[in-house]
Amino acid sequence: MLINQLSVFIENKKGHLSKITKVLKDAQVDIRAISVFDSAEFGILRIVVDKPEVGAEALKKAGHVVKQSYVLAIDPSDKVGSLHDVFALLSDNDVNIEYVYSFVMPNNQGAPLIILKADDQEKAIALLTASDFSLIPKEAVYNVQNG
Amino acid sequence: MKIWSDKEKMSREETRKLQFKRLKKTLHHVYENVPYYHEKFKAAGVKPVDIRTLEDLRLLPLTTKEDLRKNYPFNLFAVPKNKIVRYHASSGTTGKPTVVGYTKNDLKVWREVIARIATMGGVTNEDTAQITFGFGLFTGAFGLQQGLEKVGAGVIPMSSGNTQKQIMIMQDFQSTVLIGTPSYALHLAEAAQEMGIDPKEELFLKYGLFGGEGSTEEMRAKLNEAWGIVATENYGMSELIGPGVSGECLAFKGMHINEDHFIAEIIDPNTLEVLPEGSVGELVITPITKEGLPLIRYRTKDITRLDTTPCDCGRTSVRMAKITGRTDDMLIIGGVNVFPSQIEGVLLGIKGIGSNYQIRVLKKGYLDRIEIDVEVVNQDLLVSVTLLDQLYKEIESKLHTILGIHAGIHLVEPKSLVRSEGKAKRVIDLRSENQ
Ligand SMILES: [Zn+2]
Numbered sequence: 001m002l003i004n005q006l007s008v009f010i011e012n013k014k015g016h017l018s019k020i021t022k023v024l025k026d027a028q029v030d031i032r033a034i035s036v037f038d039s040a041e042f043g044i045l046r047i048v049v050d051k052p053e054v055g056a057e058a059l060k061k062a063g064h065v066v067k068q069s070y071v072l073a074i075d076p077s078d079k080v081g082s083l084h085d086v087f088a089l090l091s092d093n094d095v096n097i098e099y100v101y102s103f104v105m106p107n108n109q110g111a112p113l114i115i116l117k118a119d120d121q122e123k124a125i126a127l128l129t130a131s132d133f134s135l136i137p138k139e140a141v142y143n144v145q146n147g
Numbered sequence: 148m149k150i151w152s153d154k155e156k157m158s159r160e161e162t163r164k165l166q167f168k169r170l171k172k173t174l175h176h177v178y179e180n181v182p183y184y185h186e187k188f189k190a191a192g193v194k195p196v197d198i199r200t201l202e203d204l205r206l207l208p209l210t211t212k213e214d215l216r217k218n219y220p221f222n223l224f225a226v227p228k229n230k231i232v233r234y235h236a237s238s239g240t241t242g243k244p245t246v247v248g249y250t251k252n253d254l255k256v257w258r259e260v261i262a263r264i265a266t267m268g269g270v271t272n273e274d275t276a277q278i279t280f281g282f283g284l285f286t287g288a289f290g291l292q293q294g295l296e297k298v299g300a301g302v303i304p305m306s307s308g309n310t311q312k313q314i315m316i317m318q319d320f321q322s323t324v325l326i327g328t329p330s331y332a333l334h335l336a337e338a339a340q341e342m343g344i345d346p347k348e349e350l351f352l353k354y355g356l357f358g359g360e361g362s363t364e365e366m367r368a369k370l371n372e373a374w375g376i377v378a379t380e381n382y383g384m385s386e387l388i389g390p391g392v393s394g395e396c397l398a399f400k401g402m403h404i405n406e407d408h409f410i411a412e413i414i415d416p417n418t419l420e421v422l423p424e425g426s427v428g429e430l431v432i433t434p435i436t437k438e439g440l441p442l443i444r445y446r447t448k449d450i451t452r453l454d455t456t457p458c459d460c461g462r463t464s465v466r467m468a469k470i471t472g473r474t475d476d477m478l479i480i481g482g483v484n485v486f487p488s489q490i491e492g493v494l495l496g497i498k499g500i501g502s503n504y505q506i507r508v509l510k511k512g513y514l515d516r517i518e519i520d521v522e523v524v525n526q527d528l529l530v531s532v533t534l535l536d537q538l539y540k541e542i543e544s545k546l547h548t549i550l551g552i553h554a555g556i557h558l559v560e561p562k563s564l565v566r567s568e569g570k571a572k573r574v575i576d577l578r579s580e581n582q
Contacts, residue, residue, distance in 0.1 A: 007526075007529035007530075008529070009523050009528070009529060009535075009558075009560060011557070011558070011559055011560060037531075037532050038532065039532055039535070039536055041539065041557065041558065042523075042532075042535055042539075042558045043532060044529050044531075044532055044535070063560060063561060064560060065523055065524060065525075065526050065528075065529065065560060065561060066526060066529075067526035067527065067529040067530070069530070098530075098531065099531075
């Protein structure tokens with residue numbers, strides 16, 4: 001259920017993001033989801049790619065600081081308030097959401113999907129599964145054709 | 148123009164005689180009261196009695212900041228602690244500061260030498276002097292204050308910073324003398340203009356006494372133009388007394404050294420040999436009237452040359468040229484001494500960052516600014532931006548604690564800093580470029 005996400009340190013300066021995307025492109029690694037969390041001076045780029053190990057290795061080799069961590073990919077389904085239901089469910093059960101960002105998949109017809117990092121991932125999975133929210137398997141995220 | 152003391156007009160022969168007498172007394176004082184010097188002299192195979200002429204001074208070992216560091220805090224003091232009435236400290240090459248102590252008589256000497264340089268710079272008892280050096284552990288402000296009061300000038304102890312208030316007080320109190328670093332003085336002039344005040348027409352300044360950092364003739368011209376003042380420079384360092392070692396007269400032919408209190412030599416910084424008069428080299432100073440902390444042949448690391456030819460002002464004392472460089476890597480940031488090794492010491496003590504760093508010194512307007520690139524190496528910091536932010540703040544506050552100034556921190560990727568072959572280029576001083 002857990003998706004391997006890459007976090008990369010970024011300096012807030014011109015051309016820095018493209019340096020990172022170039023490394024991935026050259027390694028033939030495809031980006032599935034991307035988000036930047038930053039302050040005025042620096043930030044963290046969070047990406048989900050089709051080949052996390054290859055991507056992490058290539059970035060490290062190019063001199064970037066990379067951390068691999070696990071996140072959840074959720075399809076909140078396309079109905080009003082469903083995102084709120086996800087957050088409320090976790091919050092009511094004392095699971096903290098560290099961050100969240102959205103992404104789409106080409107074959108996905110409905111609302112944007114979300115990437116979510118909770119402080120207690122196992123508990124989040126159990127809660128979401130029990131409440132019939134659909135967690136997207138990692139294979140589906142990494143490999144679009146099978147999604 | 149008035150000359151404060153007859154001691155500034157002695158013949159060269161009289162000066163040398165007085166210097167020798169006071170040197171002998173100082174040598175006996177340290178030999179008997181500072182075990183470190185006793186051992187140091189012994190190791191060099193000299194005793195105070197071996198010094199028979201002023202030239203024999205060169206037989207004695209040199210003293211460096213490292214000696215002060217090794218004897219932190221009080222082991223080089225030549226009097227019992229109860230004779231010390233004032234302490235000051237400046238930043239050291241490592242975490243520990245350099246501590247200096249003054250006896251009552253040392254403070255009296257300090258007042259006297261400041262009174263002389265103030266008079267040289269045009270100050271009289273009619274003046275009101277605004278001091279923009281910080282009142283605190285660093286020497287400077289207190290010595291100037293007391294020496295100016297000795298001259299009879301009215302002192303406004305503004306301390307540093309608080310720019311708008313500085314201008315307001317300057318206008319309301321009708322300050323006639325501005326005292327501080329030349330770069331802060333230029334910054335103040337700009338600030339006055341921004342406040343809609345014409346420094347030349349609406350303020351009352353006549354003289355500027357500047358020190359704490361080196362200055363150039365171009366800077367003097369700018370200061371004179373910006374404020375409509377006559378700017379002079381003075382020189383000193385806490386280890387020797389603070390400001391007051393030397394100062395410029397209104398003939399602008401170099402800074403007159405108060406030779407009845409300090410003996411100046413110029414050495415080759417590599418061979419450590421004394422160079423003939425007129426040579427450019429490192430200034431070595433021996434205070435000869437100090438009681439609390441009398442250092443023998445102290446290496447200032449400042450590059451200059453000496454000139455004993457007569458000066459138009461009537462003083463006979465030797466003059467030192469403007470400092471043209473340093474023999475070590477000390478940086479002067481807004482009048483505060485900063486060693487790259489201090490910065491390194493702080494950075495190496497912080498987890499999550501690499502051993503590589505780069506220091507850039509630049510001018511923001513007229514003010515010095517120091518920026519440090521620090522490599523982020525620990526991937527575990529990427530859990531949240533908050534962690535990175537905490538690291539950033541930790542670096543900033545630790546550096547402020549040690550250096551006493553704010554440095555701009557840039558977190559950068561590892562390996563993004565240029566690694567030059569051989570010795571890393573840690574410091575890039577861009578100040579002369581963007582002036
Ligand atoms: Zn003169």
